[in-house]
Amino acid sequence: MLLLLARLLATLLHLVLVFALAPLLVGVVARLRARLLGRRGPPVTQPYRLLLRLLNKTALVPETSTELYQIWPFAALSAMAGAAMLVPSFSTGMLTAPLADFITLIGLLSLTRAATLLGGLETGFGFGGAGAARELLFSLFAEAALLVVLASFVLIAHAFNINGIATVFASGHVGISVSLGFALVAMLAVALTETGRIPIDNPAGHLEVAMVHEALLLEYSGRYLALFEYAAMLRLMVWMNIIATVFFPFFMARAGEPLTWPVGLGLWGAKLAVMGVVLPVFEVSMAKMRVFRVPEFLGVAILLGVLAGVFLFVAERIGA
Amino acid sequence: MSLSFSLAHMMGGLMLLCAFALLSQRRLASMIALYQAEAFTLTAAALWQGYAQHSPDLYATALITFVIKAMALPIGLRHMVLRFNLIRAVETVMPVGLSMILGLGLIGVAVLVVLPTTLNAASLTREDLAIALSVVLLGFLVMAVRRNAVAQVIGFLSTENGLVLAATGMPGMPFVAELSVALLVLLGFLVVGVFLFRLREHFDTLDLAGIETIERRGR
Numbered sequence: 001m002l003l004l005l006a007r008l009l010a011t012l013l014h015l016v017l018v019f020a021l022a023p024l025l026v027g028v029v030a031r032l033r034a035r036l037l038g039r040r041g042p043p044v045t046q047p048y049r050l051l052l053r054l055l056n057k058t059a060l061v062p063e064t065s066t067e068l069y070q071i072w073p074f075a076a077l078s079a080m081a082g083a084a085m086l087v088p089s090f091s092t093g094m095l096t097a098p099l100a101d102f103i104t105l106i107g108l109l110s111l112t113r114a115a116t117l118l119g120g121l122e123t124g125f126g127f128g129g130a131g132a133a134r135e136l137l138f139s140l141f142a143e144a145a146l147l148v149v150l151a152s153f154v155l156i157a158h159a160f161n162i163n164g165i166a167t168v169f170a171s172g173h174v175g176i177s178v179s180l181g182f183a184l185v186a187m188l189a190v191a192l193t194e195t196g197r198i199p200i201d202n203p204a205g206h207l208e209v210a211m212v213h214e215a216l217l218l219e220y221s222g223r224y225l226a227l228f229e230y231a232a233m234l235r236l237m238v239w240m241n242i243i244a245t246v247f248f249p250f251f252m253a254r255a256g257e258p259l260t261w262p263v264g265l266g267l268w269g270a271k272l273a274v275m276g277v278v279l280p281v282f283e284v285s286m287a288k289m290r291v292f293r294v295p296e297f298l299g300v301a302i303l304l305g306v307l308a309g310v311f312l313f314v315a316e317r318i319g320a
Numbered sequence: 321m322s323l324s325f326s327l328a329h330m331m332g333g334l335m336l337l338c339a340f341a342l343l344s345q346r347r348l349a350s351m352i353a354l355y356q357a358e359a360f361t362l363t364a365a366a367l368w369q370g371y372a373q374h375s376p377d378l379y380a381t382a383l384i385t386f387v388i389k390a391m392a393l394p395i396g397l398r399h400m401v402l403r404f405n406l407i408r409a410v411e412t413v414m415p416v417g418l419s420m421i422l423g424l425g426l427i428g429v430a431v432l433v434v435l436p437t438t439l440n441a442a443s444l445t446r447e448d449l450a451i452a453l454s455v456v457l458l459g460f461l462v463m464a465v466r467r468n469a470v471a472q473v474i475g476f477l478s479t480e481n482g483l484v485l486a487a488t489g490m491p492g493m494p495f496v497a498e499l500s501v502a503l504l505v506l507l508g509f510l511v512v513g514v515f516l517f518r519l520r521e522h523f524d525t526l527d528l529a530g531i532e533t534i535e536r537r538g539r
Contacts, residue, residue: 178447181337295417303420
């Protein structure tokens with residue numbers, strides 16, 4: 001009973017932290033990026049202000065749109081919120097752990113993308129269509145890469161569950177394997193694509209012909225736009241959590257033992273801080289890719305995923 | 321799985337990653353940077369092997385690798401690119417995606433060749449040998465799919481990195497062999513430099529297509 005209570009508390013703490021800190025993370029990344037470019041940058045609380053401002057504005061509905069126009073923002077946010085609940089942050093073994101299947105997670109992320117795409121197509125407006133076409137092109141390759149990488153996780157950890165994978169990897173029996181290194185690189189490429197960061201898409205860009213994610217949301221305003229924006233902020237948080245949980249699960253807290261929480265929380269903060277610094281540094285040192293180069297970039301990710309699998313089979317055969 | 325093996329293995333994997341990335345790059349500057357990263361990793365791998373095998377020879381190998389391959393050669397290559405004012409984007413013979421798939425196939429070949437032929441060796445060195453052979457084959461592939469002479473030189477150097485990786489992983493490789501290979505590479509680089517200089521004087525380009533047309537005409 002006490003164990004259940006502790007797990008419930010850990011889950012609630014996870015939910016509060018993830019949902020409350022997602023805009024802050026985006027704000028920190030934006031601020032650091034501006035500083036690296038020699039500008040002062042917006043305050044780190046800017047995303048919260050953006051959400052508040054959008055919530056107070058009137059939402060306009062285009063005349064050419066259907067009734068579904070108002071549904072897509074809710075669909076996108078709820079799927080993303082589901083994903084945010086499933087991915088562990090500071091501790092393993094939360095109440096949501098049995099549901100945190102990797103395939104489910106991929107499905108939820110695709111659902112968010114599908115809702116955003118349909119929202120972009122809703123008004124029949126040119127940029128929305130162009131953005132949707134690009135987003136679909138990218139996601140086709142990104143999801144293929146993700147599934148290939150997932151195959152090697154399953155081969156190593158014998159678990160489909162992100163919680164189970166983290167537990168196995170944290171136990172240290174896996175060691176440093178070449179396959180995991182390849183999988184990490186492939187995963188980072190997919191994460192950059194999914195979160196729309198710089199070599200793929202410019203999050204600060206407002207040039208219609210070059211943007212992907214922003215183009216889909218051009219016709220949305222007010223609280224609907226706020227929902228989409230919040231979903232995008234959560235998405236960065238979710239991806240950072242996925243990478244932190246799968247590749248650096250060491251010393252993560254266990255939900256049933258509250259004494260391990262402080263260490264887990266501290267480490268989680270440190271992991272987010274490191275990734276929040278590495279991401280803008282990476283972004284300012286890269287140039288944005290041409291749209292038709294992106295499949296090539298993701299093709300490399302797919303091949304690395306395959307390579308990870310190949311070396312796993314090699315390791316299996318020679319019994320190393 | 322011991323730490324000594326894990327670390328050596330990880331460095332081998334990093335080198336393979338660099339060699340693979342070399343195949344996907346279109347720009348000379350990033351190819352040189354990747355080659356430099358590969359050489360740095362090789363230095364670290366040689367140092368670690370020297371520590372693990374308690375052989376001071378390997379420290380010397382690491383020093384040679386660091387000075388010649390990680391420092392002198394990339395600087396020389398960059399100097400060459402600047403001096404000759406080369407077009408920085410390299411032309412490829414085939415689409416990059418196709419060459420990457422070929423590269424993956426070559427890695428498969430390396431694995432399939434090494435595993436049956438080294439049945440008697442200790443199981444831990446076998447995978448490292450497979451990685452080293454993959455790096456060598458990928459270097460050859462880079463030489464095959466690039467039209468630019470400097471890019472081909474980088475492929476050649478990457479091949480040699482793979483050879484040294486294999487040599488450091490095997491206990492009992494005499495130091496003289498490694499030293500002579502390193503010096504050979506340096507000499508080869510100088511010869512290639514002169515060759516490129518002449519090539520440019522004659523054709524105004526480092527694209528080997530110029531030579532091919534002459535061959536076709538039969539001079």
